[in-house]
Amino acid sequence: MTALFTRKDYQALPEDLRVHLLDGVLVKDDAPLFGHQWLQSRVLWDLKRILGPDAVFAAPVAVVVDDLNVFEPDIVVLRDVPPPEAKDVGVPLVVIEILSPSTRSRDRAFKTKRYLGLGVREVWLVDPDECAIEVFDLGGSRLARDEDAARSYVIDGFRLVPAILFARPDPKHP
Numbered sequence: 430m431t432a433l434f435t436r437k438d439y440q441a442l443p444e445d446l447r448v449h450l451l452d453g454v455l456v457k458d459d460a461p462l463f464g465h466q467w468l469q470s471r472v473l474w475d476l477k478r479i480l481g482p483d484a485v486f487a488a489p490v491a492v493v494v495d496d497l498n499v500f501e502p503d504i505v506v507l508r509d510v511p512p513p514e515a516k517d518v519g520v521p522l523v524v525i526e527i528l529s530p531s532t533r534s535r536d537r538a539f540k541t542k543r544y545l546g547l548g549v550r551e552v553w554l555v556d557p558d559e560c561a562i563e564v565f566d567l568g569g570s571r572l573a574r575d576e577d578a579a580r581s582y583v584i585d586g587f588r589l590v591p592a593i594l595f596a597r598p599d600p601k602h603p
Contacts, residue, residue, distance in 0.1 A: 439491075439499045440516045447489050450499040451539065458501075461529065468527050468555055469503050471594055476506060479586050483510055491517040492524070494543050502544075503527045506584060522583060525553040533558075541565050550583045560595045 433453025442448065448455045461469075469487055476485040489501045499517070506523035524544050526536040537554060544552045545567060552565040562579035564571045573579035574591055581587040 433497060436493055436496050436499055447501065449501055450497065451535070453497040456535075459531070461527075464557060465503075465527050465529055467598075468557060468594065472504055472525055472527075472555065472589065475589065476504070476584070476587065479584065480506065486518065492519075492521060492544075492547075493517045494547050498543060500540055500544070502540075520548045522549070523551045523553065523581065524549050525555060527555045528557065530558075551581060553579065553589075555589075555594070557595060560591050562589055562591055562594070 434450055434455050435453070436450065439448075439450045439455070442455075446457075448457045450456075473485060473487055484507050486505050486507065488503050490505055492500045492502060492505065494500060502521070502524040504525035504527075505518055505521040506525075507518055508522045509519060511518055526532070526540065528536055533556075541552045541554070545565060550566060554563045554565070556563065560574065562573045564573075564579050564581070566582065571579065573589070576590060576592050578588040578590045
């Protein structure tokens with residue numbers, strides 16, 4: 430039988446090792462593709478314009494779900510700012526995951542339910558393959574495509590329009 434890793438084992442790992450703890454198994458992620466980082470940057474920009482610089486953070490930040498699960502979401506909106514020496518960010522208000530081929534099923538089927546069970550108020554799944562945004566909360570989910578805006582019920586004024594979010598920039602003007 431394989432020994433399971435725990436939150437304590439996870440927290441003892443070197444700071445520069447990017448892994449998730451999923452049901453006691455360490456799972457390493459490769460560096461994201463540029464398109465993933467580009468979407469993450471756009472979403473962060475919109476959130477920081479509304480909430481300021483101290484409430485929104487990008488991966489890697491640890492969210493402890495339980496003793497066998499520690500996730501590193503792409504973006505978190507914090508309830509409270511943890512102290513500088515903290516190893517995790519507590520229970521975020523909102524989590525945003527940008528789906529990629531290697532994380533799609535894990536983010537949708539495995540992590541979303543656990544985030545909501547932890548007390549995260551909204552989980553946003555940004556899907557570049559489908560050019561869609563799905564917002565989950567305890568009441569269910571809402572899907573936005575094209576010009577239909579995905580709106581937050583917990584962050585006043587936060588909305589993303591898929592047609593704008595997924596529009597490719599002019600490569601000559603970064």
